[in-house]
Structures are given as structure tokens and as C-alpha cells.
Amino acid sequence: MVVVGLSNARAAGEFDYFEKEIRPLLHKHCYKCHSTEAEKLKGGLLLDSRRGWATGGDSGPAIVPGDPEGSLLLRAVSYADDDLQMPPKYKLADHERAALGKWVEAGAADPRDHQTEGKAEGIDLTKGREFWSFRPVTNQAVPKMNPAPGQGENLGAIDRFILARLAKEGIERVDLARPETLLRRLYFDLIGLPPTPEQIDDFLTDPSPEAYERLVDRLLGSPQxxxxxxxxxxxxxxxxxxxxxxxxxxxxxxxxxxxxxxxxxxxxxxxxxxxxxxxxxxxxxxxxxxxxxxxxxxxxxxxxxxxxxxxxxxxxxxxxxxxxxxxxxxxxxxxxxxxxxxxxxxxxxxxxxxxxxxxxxxxxxxxxxxxxxxxxxVARELEPEPTLKKAIEQHTGETGEANAALKAAKKELRKVEETSGKTGIIVDDLQAEKIGDWDGWHYEQTAQGSKAGLSGNLAQNGT
Ligand code: HEC
Ligand code: HEC
Known part of the structure; x- marks a missing residue:
């Protein structure tokens, strides 16, 4: 049997799906009969806490995390068996059953650690605002450190905070990184790529005391x-x-x-x-x-x-x-x-x-x-640069004119067709010579005279 851990050490965000999709669903469709609020608990099953479904009701655990098929709860809501169909009076909507399946499949993360949950007490805004991340940013005094000679005359403010805390915890600091290690970290941090052997050589052989700062500036300035x-x-x-x-x-x-x-x-x-x-x-x-x-x-x-x-x-x-x-x-x-x-x-x-x-x-x-x-x-058009805008306007104007001309020609053609009662022909041989007038549509008997066929619909007189 899969043992359900009751630890709360879960990654942030892991319960979002539960909170958005599962808790409201259980509350709406199941709590009436399967919670501490129920007038009479049914099937011995509590669904308002994790322990509730993990222990399960009269038939044992209702959910096996990661195993939808092995979970009694999912069988019950699928209405697959005649003897256990939940909720009893109606079947859940497809998307609700799918949500339960997805949640169980992904491990049935459930933050409800307590056997029972109290009613919502509402929030205390004044108390909430005291939480550290809602308080205004203030400047903290940089700890004064007296590093040993050669161990950090160039310490920055962040280094000093770290050193102060290390000292407070009684932890010894590690040695400063070797230049090539520092260089590699710098490259990965700032541009996501390691330095080339030439770049390492350049840095190691640069005697200037500003070499480090200049390199940082150069990497900050690079498109990468x-x-x-x-x-x-x-x-x-x-x-x-x-x-x-x-x-x-x-x-x-x-x-x-x-x-x-x-x-x-x-x-x-x-x-x-x-x-x-x-x-x-x-x-x-x-x-x-x-x-x-x-x-x-x-x-x-x-x-x-x-x-x-x-x-x-x-x-x-x-x-x-x-x-x-x-x-x-x-x-x-x-x-x-x-x-x-x-x-x-x-x-x-x-x-x-x-x-x-x-x-x-x-x-x-x-x-x-x-x-x-x-x-x-919604999509919005961007304003093109002036020369491009001009070109677009010119192109739009030209195609507009061409379209108008085409439309007029088609109208003219229709007029001709209507008055002459003749359809147009396509001449694919420009050398062809016209030697007579075009005939209209007509049917012709076949040679045997037994079948009527359609042929020579553009037969030329005199040929
Ligand atoms: C109207 C009351 C009612 C509602 C609402 C309800 N159930 Fe039930 N449930 C029962 C009763 C009664 C039983 C015991 C019936 C039985 O064993 O045949 C039961 C039994 C169960 C069992 C089996 C428990 C066991 O161990 O035998 C599961 C699983 C279950 N319900 C899941 C659900 C789920 C999930 C929901 C919501 C989607 C739900 N139920 C909604 C009345 C209800
Ligand atoms: C789609 C609606 C909905 C969303 C979105 C939602 N919840 Fe809920 N939540 C509910 C319902 C319904 C209840 C049950 C209320 C009850 O039992 O009285 C509930 C109850 C709770 C409870 C139980 C404690 C109590 O006071 O009753 C907690 C905790 C909770 N939600 C946290 C969250 C968190 C965190 C999020 C965001 C990640 C969230 N909820 C998003 C609908 C929602």
C-alpha cells in the first residue's frame, strides 16, 4: 500500500491546483455527506482533510496518490460500478471528473493537514500588513567588518552582510575564489556562457587593478x-x-x-x-x-x-x-x-x-x-517608419487602382456577355486565325443517333 506522507514540506505552488479546482469541488459536491459539518457522516468517509481520504471510510483509503485506477473515490465518481456511485443523485460534469483524475494522478497534493478545518475567520488587514514583505523598504546599516589583511580590502556591502552573519553563527569563511573560478562564475552569471580559453588568458594576464571591473562592465554591456x-x-x-x-x-x-x-x-x-x-x-x-x-x-x-x-x-x-x-x-x-x-x-x-x-x-x-x-x-498595428509608410501607402494606392480597373473590366465583360448571349473563349494559341463566327450552345446527336451527347458546344461554323 502506498503510504501517504503528511508532511507539509511541499514546493510553493503545488497546492494551487487543489485550491482552485479540487477544494471548491469537494465543498460543493461532497462535504454535505463527507465532512465534519455533515449532519450524518456517510460511509465513514471524511473528505475535508487529507487524513480523511487517506484513512478512508468503511472500505479503506479513498485515494491512492498517483494511481487514479486504484482510487475508490475516482471509481465512485466515474459511475463505473453499480454499487458505489458518487454523488448519489447525479454524476459530476466531465471536466470535474477529469480535474479529480488529474489531481490524483499528479500525487493528490492536499494542504489540509488538520483532521478538521475551522470555518474561515476572515483576515485581519492590520495584522497582515505587519508581515515583513508588506513593510516599507528601509536602509540597513552595513555591518562594519575588520577583515584580516589581504582578505578583502575590496569587500562590498553584500560581502559584509554575509561575513557578519557567518561570524554570528560561528562559521568560518572559505577562501576567496581563484581568479579563473571567479571569471567563470562571472561569465555564467552575466551572459550565461563560459569564457573561452582566450578570454581566460586575457583576464589572467591583465595586470591592471581595474581588470575585474572593466570585465564586468563589458559583460553587462554585451547583448547576451x-x-x-x-x-x-x-x-x-x-x-x-x-x-x-x-x-x-x-x-x-x-x-x-x-x-x-x-x-x-x-x-x-x-x-x-x-x-x-x-x-x-x-x-x-x-x-x-x-x-x-x-x-x-x-x-x-x-x-x-x-x-x-x-x-x-x-x-x-x-x-x-x-x-x-x-x-x-x-x-x-x-x-x-x-x-x-x-x-x-x-x-x-x-x-x-x-x-x-x-x-x-x-x-x-x-x-x-x-x-x-x-x-x-486584440491586435494593434504598429506605426511604420516614414519611408516604409510611404511605400505601403503607394502600394495600397496602386493595388486599389488596379482592383478598380479590374472591377470595371469585369463589369464591361458581363455586359458584353449579356447582350451577345455568348460565353467567352480562351485562345491559348496566339497564332490561331479566326475564320468564322462562334456558334452558341447546342446538342448534337451521336453518329448512331441513339444517344444525345454534349459536344461541340463552341463549334465553329464552317469547320
Ligand atoms: C447525499 C450524500 C452524499 C454525497 C453528496 C456524497 N456521498 Fe459519498 N457516500 C454517501 C453514502 C450514503 C455512502 C455509503 C454508501 C455505500 O457504501 O454504498 C458514500 C460512500 C462514499 C465512498 C465510499 C466510502 C467507503 O469507504 O466505503 C466514497 C469514495 C464516496 N462516497 C465519495 C464521494 C465523493 C467523492 C463525493 C462528492 C463528489 C460524494 N461521495 C458525495 C453519500 C454521499
Ligand atoms: C474557484 C474558487 C476558489 C479559489 C480560486 C480558491 N478557493 Fe479556497 N476555497 C474555496 C471554497 C469554496 C472553500 C470552502 C469554504 C468553506 O469551507 O467554507 C475554500 C476554502 C479554502 C480554505 C479552507 C480554510 C477556510 O477558511 O475555510 C483555504 C485555506 C483556502 N481555500 C485557500 C485557498 C488558496 C491559498 C487559494 C489560491 C491558491 C484558494 N483557496 C483559491 C474556493 C476557492
Whole structure:
């Protein structure tokens, strides 16, 4: 039998699926008969705690993590057997059963460690705001250290903090890294690639005391710096070149956002500006055409992300998109999972549902979704550079003229056809000579006279 661990040492985010999909489902469909709140507990089974399903009811464990087939609970909700069908009065919707299956398959992560759970007590905003990450940033005095001679005259502030803590814990510091080790770390940190043998030689043979600083500056200034560090932001911004979340649609312009991020790192864009542009770049006044385009592209941040564009309930889809935007803004810029407050006050952070729906109102009035059978996203044209713009205008003008001429010619042709009652012919031999008039459509008897056939519909008189 699989032993269910009851430790809470799980990776952050592992319970998100449970909180979003599973807990509300169990609460809605099962707690009435399978929780401490139930008037009369049924089948001896509690589903409002992890221990509840792990111990199970009259027939033993209800869930075997990682093994959907071996889990009694999933058999019960699948209505496969006649003798145990849950909930008893109706079958769960397909997507609900699929969600339970997916959760069990992935290991049935469940944070409900207590035998029973108390009712929600609500949040204490004042107390919540005292949590360290909600307090204003303050400058901490850099610890004064007196390193031994030759052991760090060049210590930076971070080194001093580390050394002070090491001293406090009674841990001896390690030796300074050898120059080639330092160099290798520097390259990996700043551009994600190791140095070449020549670059190592150059560094080791450079006698200048500024060699290290100059190298750092050079690496910070290289295009690979933005590519390496931009990648991390692209992860935070859930960057992908297709939508996922249902039928996957291609984001054919996603590369523009990728380049925007890389350039932002390489151009040292101030972080506050970087945030504003991604949330509301289209509303920011722009000085130049390039800046305007850049800010439009930045708002791609809101359009990225997995959405089920095929969802037929359009109002739900709209709110799902809004939810995903709030969730991402919370995670990316605030380091918080705001999405939980869609259904109840946040349990740990000071975020009430009021705040969630205040934000939802803002994103709801932001047009990023184009509803349709298969919905899509709003696309805005970028302003081309003047010479290109001229060329496009000229091209549009020319094709417009050509189209108008074509339309007129077709009209003329139709007129001729109507008055002459004749269809056109295609002459593929320009040397052909016209030696008579064209006949109209007519049927001809076959040689035997037994069958009527269609032939010579453009037979020429006199041939
Ligand atoms: C209206 C009450 C009711 C609801 C709602 C309900 N159940 Fe049950 N459940 C029962 C009863 C009664 C039994 C015992 C019946 C039996 O053994 O045939 C039972 C038994 C079970 C068992 C077997 C327990 C064991 O060890 O024998 C499982 C698993 C189960 N339910 C899962 C669920 C799940 C999952 C839900 C929600 C999706 C649910 N039930 C909703 C009444 C309910
Ligand atoms: C789709 C709606 C929904 C979302 C999103 C949601 N929950 Fe819940 N949550 C519920 C429901 C329903 C309950 C059951 C309430 C009850 O038992 O009274 C619940 C209960 C809880 C409880 C039980 C404790 C208590 O006070 O009753 C915790 C803890 C919890 N949720 C945490 C979270 C976290 C963390 C997130 C975000 C990762 C989250 N929830 C997202 C619907 C949701």
C-alpha cells in the first residue's frame, strides 16, 4: 500500500491546483455527506482533510496518490460500478471528473493537514500588513567588518552582510575564489556562457587593478546580458509563442515582446517604467513613434498566457482572462497569488475579495479579448517608419487602382456577355486565325443517333 506522507514540506505552488479546482469541488459536491459539518457522516468517509481520504471510510483509503485506477473515490465518481456511485443523485460534469483524475494522478497534493478545518475567520488587514514583505523598504546599516589583511580590502556591502552573519553563527569563511573560478562564475552569471580559453588568458594576464571591473562592465554591456536575464523575465511573464489552454493558437507576434524584454535589460530601462509599460503602455504618452510602438508591444504582457479561446460561455471566458491577468500581475509584480481572492478573502496575505474585484473591474474594461466562436486577442498595428509608410501607402494606392480597373473590366465583360448571349473563349494559341463566327450552345446527336451527347458546344461554323 502506498503510504501517504503528511508532511507539509511541499514546493510553493503545488497546492494551487487543489485550491482552485479540487477544494471548491469537494465543498460543493461532497462535504454535505463527507465532512465534519455533515449532519450524518456517510460511509465513514471524511473528505475535508487529507487524513480523511487517506484513512478512508468503511472500505479503506479513498485515494491512492498517483494511481487514479486504484482510487475508490475516482471509481465512485466515474459511475463505473453499480454499487458505489458518487454523488448519489447525479454524476459530476466531465471536466470535474477529469480535474479529480488529474489531481490524483499528479500525487493528490492536499494542504489540509488538520483532521478538521475551522470555518474561515476572515483576515485581519492590520495584522497582515505587519508581515515583513508588506513593510516599507528601509536602509540597513552595513555591518562594519575588520577583515584580516589581504582578505578583502575590496569587500562590498553584500560581502559584509554575509561575513557578519557567518561570524554570528560561528562559521568560518572559505577562501576567496581563484581568479579563473571567479571569471567563470562571472561569465555564467552575466551572459550565461563560459569564457573561452582566450578570454581566460586575457583576464589572467591583465595586470591592471581595474581588470575585474572593466570585465564586468563589458559583460553587462554585451547583448547576451539581456538575452540571459531577459529569459528569466519571460518565464515570469509566462511567455510562449502559442496560447495553450485549449486549442493552441499561435501568437505570431510574440517575438516582439521577447525582443522588448531583451532590449529593456540591455538598455537599462528603469524597473518602474518596465512595469508601467507592460500593464498600461498603450495609455502612456509617448514622445516618438518608436517609443509608442515599444509601449504597444509591452502590453503584450497582458495578452500572453494560456486561455481556452474555444470556451463558449463568452462572459465566463472574459472573466477567466481577467483572472489570469490579475494572477500574473500579482505573481510577477507583487510576489503574491491574488487569484485566490476570486472566491474568498485571501487566507494569508491581506487581500480581500473587494480588492480582487476592484482590480477585475479595471482589467474587465481593458480590451484584450476578441469574442467569437474561437475567440482571439486584440491586435494593434504598429506605426511604420516614414519611408516604409510611404511605400505601403503607394502600394495600397496602386493595388486599389488596379482592383478598380479590374472591377470595371469585369463589369464591361458581363455586359458584353449579356447582350451577345455568348460565353467567352480562351485562345491559348496566339497564332490561331479566326475564320468564322462562334456558334452558341447546342446538342448534337451521336453518329448512331441513339444517344444525345454534349459536344461541340463552341463549334465553329464552317469547320
Ligand atoms: C447525499 C450524500 C452524499 C454525497 C453528496 C456524497 N456521498 Fe459519498 N457516500 C454517501 C453514502 C450514503 C455512502 C455509503 C454508501 C455505500 O457504501 O454504498 C458514500 C460512500 C462514499 C465512498 C465510499 C466510502 C467507503 O469507504 O466505503 C466514497 C469514495 C464516496 N462516497 C465519495 C464521494 C465523493 C467523492 C463525493 C462528492 C463528489 C460524494 N461521495 C458525495 C453519500 C454521499
Ligand atoms: C474557484 C474558487 C476558489 C479559489 C480560486 C480558491 N478557493 Fe479556497 N476555497 C474555496 C471554497 C469554496 C472553500 C470552502 C469554504 C468553506 O469551507 O467554507 C475554500 C476554502 C479554502 C480554505 C479552507 C480554510 C477556510 O477558511 O475555510 C483555504 C485555506 C483556502 N481555500 C485557500 C485557498 C488558496 C491559498 C487559494 C489560491 C491558491 C484558494 N483557496 C483559491 C474556493 C476557492
Amino acid at each position: 546580458f539581456g538575452e540571459t536575464w531577459g529569459r528569466h523575465w519571460l518565464d515570469v511573464a509566462r511567455f510562449a509563442e502559442s496560447s495553450g489552454g485549449g486549442r493552441s493558437l499561435m501568437f505570431k507576434d510574440a517575438w516582439r515582446f521577447r525582443d522588448y524584454v531583451i532590449n529593456a535589460f540591455n538598455d537599462d530601462k528603469p524597473f518602474d517604467q518596465f512595469i508601467r509599460e507592460q500593464i498600461a503602455g498603450d495609455l502612456m504618452p509617448a514622445g516618438t513613434r518608436e517609443q509608442q510602438n515599444e509601449r504597444f508591444v509591452a502590453t503584450g504582457f497582458l495578452a500572453l498566457g494560456p486561455h481556452n479561446y474555444e470556451l463558449q460561455d463568452k462572459e465566463l471566458l472574459r472573466m477567466e482572462v481577467v483572472d489570469e491577468q490579475i494572477e500574473t500581475v500579482g505573481r510577477a509584480f507583487l510576489g503574491m497569488t491574488l487569484g485566490c481572492a476570486r472566491c474568498h478573502d485571501h487566507k494569508f496575505d491581506p487581500v480581500p475579495t473587494d480588492d480582487y474585484y476592484a482590480l477585475a473591474g479595471i482589467f474587465r474594461s481593458t480590451q484584450s479579448l476578441v469574442p467569437g466562436n474561437v475567440s482571439s486577442w
